[in-house]
Amino acid sequence: MNIMQYESKIWATADLLRGCGIKESEWPSFMMPFFALVMVESRLARMIDEEKEILGEEVFKVMEPSDRYEILRDKGQGYNVSIVEHHKNLAEICKNDKAFDIDFTAYLDSFDGETKDLLGVDATDGEKFLDIKGVITKLKAKKVLYGYTKLWSEIDLKPFNNSEITTLEEHIKRKWADISAETAGEQYTPDDVIALMAEIIADKMEDSDNLLKIYDPTCGGGNLLFGVEDRINEKFTRLTETFGQDWNDALYALAKIESRFRQDSKIEHGNTLTEDKFYNDSFDVVIANPPYGVSWKGYEKDIKADKTERFKYIPSISDGQLLFMQHLVSKMNDDAIGVVVHNGSTLFSGDAGSAESNIRKWLLDTDLVEAVIQLPTDEFFNTGIYTYLWVLNKNKNPGCIDKVMLINASEKFTPLKKSKGSKRKEVDAANRIEIVQTLLAFEDNAYARVFDKEHFYFNKQALMLTNVDSDGRSFAESLKPGKKSQVLKPIKISTGEIQLDRFTITEVDPEKYQSLAEAYEEYYKPLIAGLDYKEQALTIETAEGSYYYDSDRETLIRETGGQMVALGCGKIVIKASLKKATKTRAAAIEITAELTPDLQKDYEIIPYHKDEAANQQAIEDFMARYISKPFTLLDNVVGVELNFNKIFYQPEKLRPVPEILNELAQLDAQLKALESELEL
Structure with a gap:
């Protein structure tokens, strides 16, 4: 007999579930407990037969129930009084539909405590595991409990050994995964x-x-x-x-x-x-x-x-x-x-x-990772x-130490x-053998590469760039030594639409705002936040002159008496703040202005070297080659990624130009022929 004959029979039980309106996604929750029930019963029955063969059927028959229980309990595989003592299995119970409800309840109650817990026979509000109690309640409500149980009772797994039952179990669980995972x-x-x-x-x-x-x-x-x-x-x-x-x-x-x-x-x-x-x-x-x-x-x-x-x-x-x-x-x-x-x-x-x-x-x-294997899609x-298999190994062969293999399978x-x-x-088996042999060889081939583990490391180097104007100057060059910005004392701040000439506001219009805080939150704070010195032709007038940003030259301009001086690339920063009252001064909204260099934080990804000096030199060489603006190096963080696409990417092979031109000529000839036919 082949146990797989029961696969279709087990799945036929789902037809009854479908017929009474139970959704397909819920089938596993109805089938799991009954499959477990049949599986446990069959193994218990085989265990009893094995003991009868060892002890002799007559000896087993006249044994005290407690002695039989002890023998079977010691095997740790479960016990059922109904089966062992009264010879009533699921098939016997389903022969009498009149007494089914009583017999089935007694049958479930006859299991040992652990089996009952796993099946969920007495489940309440705690752990229900397979929740056969809940399933039975739902099947009773649908009036199909007897018919459903009878279908399962016709599945006799007793003739099969543990390995065969496990094989069937895996096929059933695989189908459950298809519809419910x-x-x-x-x-x-x-x-x-x-x-x-x-x-x-x-x-x-x-x-x-x-x-x-x-x-x-x-x-x-x-x-x-x-x-x-x-x-x-x-x-x-x-x-x-x-x-x-x-x-x-x-x-x-x-x-x-x-x-x-x-x-x-x-x-x-x-x-x-x-x-x-x-x-x-x-x-x-x-x-x-x-x-x-x-x-x-x-x-x-x-x-x-x-x-x-x-x-x-x-x-x-x-x-x-x-x-x-x-x-x-x-x-x-x-x-x-x-x-x-x-x-x-x-x-x-x-x-x-x-x-x-x-x-x-x-x-x-x-050095835990020996290999990563890319599996096929689907x-x-x-x-x-x-999906990917990570192969971890705490006892690598000498040739694998500090190395990682990527296998594109x-x-x-x-x-x-x-x-x-x-x-x-x-x-399939042939491909599995090939993959395992590739891992064993630990050498490069058409679909596998071996790398020093540091190949997957990279530097993420942070740097602060100083932007410059069209003449290559930064506003930093216009600042006094040791200064990071130039604070202005504005008389007026204006754009095409906005005019500000008050920079310490202690009183507000009571018809508009109930307090300074309200005026700050609702008017001054969003107003200042919306100012853009590049886009709005923002001008700051001071006693010394006017300051603005020239977008064409990307530089700050100071204009005094009609004379314009380029100060270098920088920013105009306008801030508004709400100052609380102190013993010597009243609460106020203060608006300030300053000029700062145009600094920009950036990151560069740079190949990694395990030697510290070589790694630092690589960073410096990268900067000298690719970064033209003034900069200051900030933190360097070493990252790791394993990117199969970068390593195994195969660019699409381009067709030769003469071949493409020839094809275009043929298409052109075909179009002309069609045009000639239309003219006729």
């Missing part, structure tokens, strides 16, 4: 991506008697965590132990139920970023596909108050991917390997000095964007014959 990869990582991640990890491993501890802090339903474990177990004889955590109630419950049928597996419920359930543990393998672009505002206070020192920098509140990255690094033991799925924002979002850039710099400074079930795929949601491509 709100963000890329939040619920389900495709099998081909899991296989690639597992093969990358396996390539860094060897057989050993040491226990291999595998950890996924965003394990969802467990497909990535258990998928990697299963593939490693196919290649090695090492004992493995899995650890996972997730705070989605339903997905945690599915992973927890699955973990109970595995030899060594611990699944915890809760928000990994605020409540790490494995805070004392470190791991040999860390993997994750954290949600992309999901805000962590709801627990911002907890993150900023975190005392674990996991978070070296706090990234933008709109995306928590790099929080998970830092958490994962904190969980790696001294020889650990990690593979993390991210979208492109973790590669380049945030300017130099931002938390995102600083996190990337920290990862490269500590790889995940609910997004068509590019965007073309390493096989098209699917039939799309699965947004998934139209898969990284």
Whole structure:
């Protein structure tokens, strides 16, 4: 028998949901608890049969119920009195529609406490996990509970082993992801991506008697965590132990139920970023596909108050991917390997000095990043964007130390014959082998490049430019030594429309304004803020002469007795302020004017050199070559970004000019022929 025969039968249960008006996006919430119910029942039934075979059916039959309970409880896989003691499984209960409600309630109540909690049998206002109680209530209201349960009772998974049931479970969860995941990869990582991640990890491993501890802090339903474990177990004889955590109630419950049928597996419920359930543990393998672009505002206070020192920098509140990255690094033991799925924002979002850039710099400074692999678009079930595998390694080979490899695997795929949601491509076995071999070789090829890690660093050099006029002069040259500006004592300030001749205002028209403060806020402040010395022909008259800005020459002019003197490029600054009353002076609105050099803060992006002296020389050489105005160097901040487009961009090959001219000549001939036909 092939267990996949049940895939279509399980999805046929959705037809009943559709028929009673339940939206497609809600189907998973109705199907998850019943799938878990069938899965638990089948495994429990097999466990009973195995014990009967070991002890003998007659011996098992005459055992005291408490003894049977102890034997099965010790296996940690659950218990159900209705099945074990009364031989009433879901199929038996559904044979009698008259007694169904009573029998089904008794059946659910017969599970052990942990199973009931995970299914949500007694859920009230607290954690509901799979919330089968809520689903049953809704199905009863639709009057389809019996019919829906009967469809599930016809799915007999008892003949199949754990591996086969897990395979079916992953296919079902993948379809749930197609219709219900709100963000890329939040619920389900495709099998081909899991296989690639597992093969990358396996390539860094060897057989050993040491226990291999595998950890996924965003394990969802467990497909990535258990998928990697299963593939490693196919290649090695090492004992493995899995650890996972997730705070989605339903997905945690599915992973927890699955973990109970595995030899060594611990699944915890809760928000990994605020409540790490494995805070004392470190791991040999860390993997994750954290949600992309999901805000962590709801627990911002907890993150900023975190005392674990996991978070070296706090990234933008709109995306928590790099929080998970830092958490994962904190969980790696001294020889650990990690593979993390991210979208492109973790590669380049945030300017130099931002938390995102600083996190990337920290990862490269500590030489944790061995490679970043760009996957094809249309790889995940609910997004068509590019995704990336970050390969982290705390035990790099000597040839990889202080280096990072970028692998552009965007073309390493096989098209699917039939799309699965947004998934139209898969990284097939042959391409996976090629990618892993490329990583192993750690050499440049047509789609992969190896760089010193500092290649991804850059200087963001701040500088203060001093603008000059058409003669190359700045107003700074007209100032007295040590002065940064020239304060004027205006007699009148005017533009084409505005005339000001009062510069200390202590009284205002009471018919217009009730106070100086009101006049300041409503009239003088916006008036002064709206003055533009370049655009409004602003003139300041003083006892010494008039000052204005000549836009054609980009210079300040002082005019005295008809004589105009160019002072150099600068600004006319008019300010208004409200002064409070003191013991010696009344409250007043004061208007001041001054001339300043025209300074402009700017930034230049300059290639980075790891040698400090060489880096400083590179900055100076850049300035000498490209900056013609006077300047002062300000702060320099080193940023980090990994930009695949810059490295792997292939410009479109231009056609030869003769070929284009020939084509134009042919088109011209065709047009003339058409014109001749029209004339006839």
